[in-house]
Amino acid sequence: MSKPILKVNSCRNGVVVPGKVHIEHRIPKGVIHVQSSFNNTIVTVIDVRGRIISWSSTNTCGFNGTKRGTPFAA
DSSP, X not given: OOOOOEEEEGGGTSEEEEOOOOOOOOOSSEEEEXXXXXXXXXXXXXXXXXXXXXXXXXXXXXXXXXXXXXXXXX
């Protein structure tokens, strides 16, 4: 039986999390949407067909409470 491949979660500053095998896909064109409000910031990356490739919010990167709405969190 093979060992699971460990992947590094970039938002948590190098915490090693066991996960699935990451297959790299090349995306020639895409669109980045930034939704910024007074309380939170959400960044979404989509391809030309409208499928979500990746997303992140300030809460998933470790910002809690009122720090999520600051320009530093964006």
